[in-house]
Amino acid sequence: MDSWTFLLNGLWIALQPKNLLLCFIGCFWGSIVGVLPGLGPLAGMALLLPLTFTLDPAGAIIMLSGIFYGAMYGGSTTSILMRIPGEAASVVTCIDGYAMAQKGRAGAALSIAAIGSFVGGVFSVFGLMLLAPRLANAMLAIGPAAEFTILLAALAISIFAANGSVVKIIAMIALGLMLAMIGLDPLTATPRFTFGSLQLSDGLSFAAMAIGLFGVSEILMSFSQGLTERPKAPRLAEMLPTKREVKEAAMPTVRGSFIGFIFGIVPGVGHIVSTFASYAVEKALSRKPEEFGKGAVAGVAGPETANNATTGAAMIPLLVLGIPAIPVTAVLLSALTIHGIQPGPMLIAQHPQIFWGLIASMLIGNLMLVVLNLPLVSLFVSMLRLPYGYLAPTVLLICIIGVYSIKASAFDLSVMVAFGILGYGLRLLSFDIAPLLLAFVLGDRLEVNFRRALTISEGEYAIFLKGPAAQLAAAMAVAVMIGVIALKWRQKRAARA
Amino acid sequence: MNTVSVARWKAEIVGGALLAGVGGFFLVTAWRLPPPDEPGVPGPGSVPIALGLIILFCGLWVMVEAWLRGDRGGLELGGRKQAVALAGLVFATAFFEAAGFMLATFLFLSAGFVLLGDARWRRAIPAAAVVSSGLWLIFTKLLGVGLPYGLIAEILFR
């Protein structure tokens, strides 16, 4: 039997009324927790996990995965409407998605994001189906040395993706990396920059930082722009993207699918790196790169597609190796083990109904999600019709609840306020805050893998070129650096001309 | 509305100085971290020291550039509404746990509606009451988020 026969069997499993219902519950619930800032797929899955104890293993994983990729759809909603990134992967969407909303194109941005998510999601399922074992081997080949090089290249990409002077961007990257060092050093258990606080020993909360830097600072900024300039609430007829917007979104969506799927093999942070990579690629290929940051359609379509295209690859370590690479798949793992199934290299052969049932359900779920999300666009956009004086305090309150809902930590609230002020100051002085957040997300793994590699090699730097994966990563990093320098130079020359 | 503005070059110099200060602070703190366990292998302080240097350098660069360019244009730092929003935020977060969700958010919202949205108290108070109890119900009952009870929620919803 080949993959397609297995897929048909999987479809038969996924189309059983009970599994179909579970898939819908998962997707619906995922959309809800994805839309709310702070709450993410992890919280959503934790809440429904006890329910799955009574289900059969295939049904359990179908529902829980639905929450996972369903939340990926919703993540962009608050980014576009309020400039609050629901999760790390929608930081990039805050840039051009929110700019589109300010131009009155919120409906178009949300629709493009939903359609891009659908294309990326479906693409990644096919990738998962056809390439899973091969990609698993590629993932294993990436050791600490290669991972470090890849993450370094990702930071270089962000230099190009960001706006403003290079010195300021580098300062933001260094600051983001430094903030990531706060907490217990994972290699020696030395507390760094914690000043004796147990809360800081865990590091700063990403959500508190991101919501502060983007959401809170945006509210503060909006008051100086004057309330009269608020975006006009779009009419219902303007919800859908125009023909020109669809044309502008088409190719970025295709490219985003590929970029997302490839970057999915980057351990742990693939969904974040892929959004920045896609954004940079679109900016580099665009005939009007100056539009990026001011509401470029490609800047929403590409990253939103890429982000969802990583979901398939994110499942590979779990399904092929039995190893959860991200916290979300750790929950899926426990849902399976509770039913006595220990995923590992034999899962696909021993439990085909789970693997193929899941794949088929992901296809159906993606379809459900796009049908579910498109009508919601008008509902969300109508929120913008509220008078801004009422909207602003409510948005701030949602920021507070979002941060508090993660760990019930009052300390995180203070972090949010502090970063709100910092973000406001940085934006006044035209520092771009997106690279700071990216560097913060990657910083942990970047430093740890650098030191881990050198611990393995006893201080020999040659380890960064040892083995095919490390060599390939190094070649890619060099190519990216040259590309970034060339593109920056072109930008400068264009600006002078 | 009265707003505070400064010349852009001055603001840039202050910003650069703050950045350099942050870099220097991290540099000094990182310097005191334990040295690597074996020579050649970076220890807990190695990367932070390098980053501290980069931040320090970038901060100085920003200062010098601002000095050389001397942009005399104005930079609006903010006005009454920013101050109000910020004060409200600090207040609401500081008393979020102590006062409980309902009281903190109700006060925050009604003050926000009036001072930021120029609403009348007559309209702001019922609106704030509706929004805060609505959010409470959505988050605690529907989504299972643990928000701090306080006297009001204790009476109304327990």
Added chain:
Amino acid sequence: MSIRNGFGRVASVLALSLLATPAFAETYPTRPVTMIVPAPTGGGTDVFARVLAEIVEADLKQKFVVENRGGAGGTLGTTQVVTAKPDGYTIGFIWNSPLTTSPHSLNVAYTPDSYRAVMSIGYSSYVICAQPNFPAKDAKEMIEALKAPGAKFTYGNDGVGGTMQLAAERIFRELGVKVRGIPFAGAGETAKNFLGGHVDFYGGSLPPIIEHEKAGKAKCLLLTSAGRNQALPGAMGLSEINLNKAETVLWWGLIVPAGVPDDVVAKLERAFISAAASDKFRDTMAKQGATLRVLPGKATDALIRDELKALGEVAASLGILRRAQ
């Protein structure tokens, strides 16, 4: 901030102990009990907690709500348990690391006197596995290879100051061998790097590696428990190489803040012991490769105190005792 909270809690504890009514346990629990799990959703600890909660709920006719409070190696959630109102409505389901390991590397605000052990459910050992082509067929040959002059190997562990690292280093120290420890973020990441050939040995819990051993991708040789485990028949226990005293395992149990009334503790102890002995729970433990060994509160308390002392000595010899705070 924490100081102010601390004062608030102390005050409320005082107030509560004044108001505390006798014959409390006859009615306990009258409202839902919060069960704090100081680990994120989805780990072994979380699974055990949720299954136990489900069984106890049916027994005591009251909701036991599992709340995941991960962070700082479990010490944040544990701190939350020990500082909660000692009324029996906040209890903690924990694994041993935040109680017996973390206090050596982290500045935690609790000692065995600030909480009370209610019971413990059993343990799971860690395992050391070699690459499939490693020239050793059992633990004894592996030790020979490690002792050979010029031997240079790396092993992946769960992170510095964690129970797994201390368990492995305790054995290596007894054997007088040096293996380079490479810390990873957890057994899953260790397994990934081991399978990719980036480290020579896998050190970690059983579940991530069992299936790979079956597929011939790993050769599991030595457990950190005294006895063998049926899930990995090829791995020797420490008693077979005369190292019983170096046993370090991962175990799980229930704690409450110190000061919870005795009758409430007794009620919890009875309910959780009978839940742990149920077929359903026995089955859950087996699926996770863990060994059921139900201990009452007194025995668990003694276990905590002994282990805290023994691991403190290992940590001191490794030089990871609380660094600059």
